[in-house]
Amino acid sequence: MTHFDLAIIGTGSGNSLVTPDFDDKRVAVIEEGLFGGTCLNVGCIPTKMFVYAAEVADTIRGSAKYGVDATLDGVRWRDIRDRVFGRIDPIEAGGREYRENGPNTTAYEGHAEFVGPRELRVQVGDAVETVTADQIVIATGAHSVVPEVISQSGVPYHTSDTVMRMDELPSSMVILGGGFIAAEFAHVFGALGVDVSIVTRGPRMLRAEDDEISAEFTALAAQQWDVHLSAKVVGAKSSEREVALELDTGELVAGEVLLVATGRRPNTERLGLENAGVATESDGRVRVDEFGRTTVDGVWSLGDASSAYQLKHVANHEARVVAHNLVHPEDLRAFDHRFVPSAVFTHPQIASVGMTEAVARESGREITIKVQRYGDTAYGWAMEDTTGIFKVIADRQTQQLLGAHVMGPMASTLIQPVIQAMSFDQTAPDVARGQYWIHPALAEVVENALLGLEFD
Numbered sequence: 349m350t351h352f353d354l355a356i357i358g359t360g361s362g363n364s365l366v367t368p369d370f371d372d373k374r375v376a377v378i379e380e381g382l383f384g385g386t387c388l389n390v391g392c393i394p395t396k397m398f399v400y401a402a403e404v405a406d407t408i409r410g411s412a413k414y415g416v417d418a419t420l421d422g423v424r425w426r427d428i429r430d431r432v433f434g435r436i437d438p439i440e441a442g443g444r445e446y447r448e449n450g451p452n453t454t455a456y457e458g459h460a461e462f463v464g465p466r467e468l469r470v471q472v473g474d475a476v477e478t479v480t481a482d483q484i485v486i487a488t489g490a491h492s493v494v495p496e497v498i499s500q501s502g503v504p505y506h507t508s509d510t511v512m513r514m515d516e517l518p519s520s521m522v523i524l525g526g527g528f529i530a531a532e533f534a535h536v537f538g539a540l541g542v543d544v545s546i547v548t549r550g551p552r553m554l555r556a557e558d559d560e561i562s563a564e565f566t567a568l569a570a571q572q573w574d575v576h577l578s579a580k581v582v583g584a585k586s587s588e589r590e591v592a593l594e595l596d597t598g599e600l601v602a603g604e605v606l607l608v609a610t611g612r613r614p615n616t617e618r619l620g621l622e623n624a625g626v627a628t629e630s631d632g633r634v635r636v637d638e639f640g641r642t643t644v645d646g647v648w649s650l651g652d653a654s655s656a657y658q659l660k661h662v663a664n665h666e667a668r669v670v671a672h673n674l675v676h677p678e679d680l681r682a683f684d685h686r687f688v689p690s691a692v693f694t695h696p697q698i699a700s701v702g703m704t705e706a707v708a709r710e711s712g713r714e715i716t717i718k719v720q721r722y723g724d725t726a727y728g729w730a731m732e733d734t735t736g737i738f739k740v741i742a743d744r745q746t747q748q749l750l751g752a753h754v755m756g757p758m759a760s761t762l763i764q765p766v767i768q769a770m771s772f773d774q775t776a777p778d779v780a781r782g783q784y785w786i787h788p789a790l791a792e793v794v795e796n797a798l799l800g801l802e803f804d
């Protein structure tokens with residue numbers, strides 16, 4: 349048995365908890381998979397590197413409308429893939445090495461489970477190590493959920509963990525799901541020349557977005573990919589050449605490969621939480637208070653394991669808060685989940701923050717809404733954009749911004765002034781007229797959206 353000041357389970361955002369405050373203390377870092385976690389290895393970073401390549405391909409295909417003729421000669425999948433992982437894999441290896449040989453860290457490369465409130469059993473190869481610690485942080489992330497109709501059918505399938513490492517680009521792909529991961533990979537593989545079919549159970553794609561964005565995006569998705577909405581998969585079968593999903597309508601949707609993107613569940617099932625008395629929510633998340641404390645003294649949790657938001661910027665924020673709280677028990681900081689933004693790096697790009705129109709209406713406030721089309725601004729003309737929209741919602745009386753929902757080029761960047769205004773409590777007219785907006789930059793879309801709001 350080895351005792352530590354701090355034991356961290358999971359090296360995604362958990363890895364950043366080893367702050368200088370622990371320089372003269374002993375820290376156990378436990379990881380059963382890749383060092384750096386989901387975002388670095390199989391999440392945000394590789395996906396966005398693929399998205400960038402996809403956008404280059406799309407730009408070439410769409411160049412003729414500007415009078416620039418170009419043809420896409422081909423895509424070299426292995427080179428695209430190896431550019432991505434040639435950068436990422438050495439970072440993973442460096443992170444692992446740093447924790448193995450760090451001055452104050454001991455790396456345990458195996459699966460951790462609680463056997464008592466602050467006691468862990470770690471399976472490292474054939475050996476079992478016992479780790480005790482004054483404080484333990486559960487930063488175990490989440491994993492892909494695969495519906496039984498697929499897992500029990502015996503058909504081969506990918507999840508986001510494996511699909512980016514394929515050796516060959518398939519000619520066609522069926523994606524099960526209509527959320528973040530489905531929309532991003534449909535964009536990547538579609539732009540690289542794969543025939544993409546989407547099968548999702550909801551009546552629209554990206555249903556968590558504002559209704560208007562979700563509806564407009566779904567319409568554009570149907571122009572790019574073969575989209576099956578409100579679909580119930582009742583079976584799956586495969587041959588040497590393809591995988592086919594059987595829908596309850598009798599329809600078969602087939603592709604050379606199947607990608608399952610039907611949500612992610614917190615990694616709390618094989619953690620022995622019951623042995624420690626750590627409570628969970630009904631959806632499997634570790635229950636935490638606003639300071640990141642679980643129901644057991646000295647045990648903390650953050651990120652996808654416990655958060656309502658499965659987003660890296662949230663996991664990082666929660667890690668910063670917990671890092672402070674671990675060493676300042678008398679001065680605890682709280683998570684700030686007031687205005688959590690998100691973006692879907694699909695085509696067109698989507699970004700959102702704050703209340704949707706439906707939620708704002710339900711809140712009983714008197715609201716004002718402006719939907720600014722990119723195409724009605726100078727930069728939108730330059731881009732020949734016909735579909736981009738920037739929707740802002742504000743309180744008619746207080747002039748406070750309540751939300752923004754964007755679909756179009758650079759949505760994830762354009763939305764930032766609204767996130768900033770909401771975070772610092774600036775009113776819409778102040779943001780619109782209290783600063784210069786560079787002319788004729790794309791940011792004029794935001795300026796015009798704010799100016800279009802009507803106040804009493």
Ligand SMILES: Cc1cc2nc3c(=O)[nH]c(=O)nc-3n(C[C@H](O)[C@H](O)[C@H](O)COP(=O)(O)OP(=O)(O)OC[C@H]3O[C@@H](n4cnc5c(N)ncnc54)[C@H](O)[C@@H]3O)c2cc1C
Binds near residue numbers: 358379381393488
């Ligand atoms: C394809 C994809 C794309 C994404 N894109 C974005 C994006 O663009 N922007 C964004 O904000 N978010 C994105 N996300 C979400 C983001 O990756 C996660 O929210 C974030 O990585 C969560 O960080 P975490 O530290 O909570 O968990 P993780 O990074 O998942 O780290 C948890 C670690 O714990 C380890 N572990 C789990 N259980 C145990 C155990 N019992 N013992 C030992 N080790 C254990 C795991 O191996 C893992 O390495 C994406 C996710 C996916 C899947």
Ligand SMILES: NC(=O)c1ccc[n+]([C@@H]2O[C@H](COP(=O)([O-])OP(=O)(O)OC[C@H]3O[C@@H](n4cnc5c(N)ncnc54)[C@H](O)[C@@H]3O)[C@@H](O)[C@H]2O)c1
Binds near residue numbers: 524527555611
């Ligand atoms: N850009 C980003 O920030 C980013 C990118 C990827 C993932 N993520 C995070 O990862 C999370 C998980 O992503 P995701 O796309 O797997 O989940 P999701 O919750 O976004 O979408 C799941 C989709 O699968 C559908 N679905 C679920 N079960 C189904 C079934 N049996 N048959 C057909 N369809 C089914 C749902 O209707 C939904 O459309 C996201 O919610 C997000 O928080 C973030």
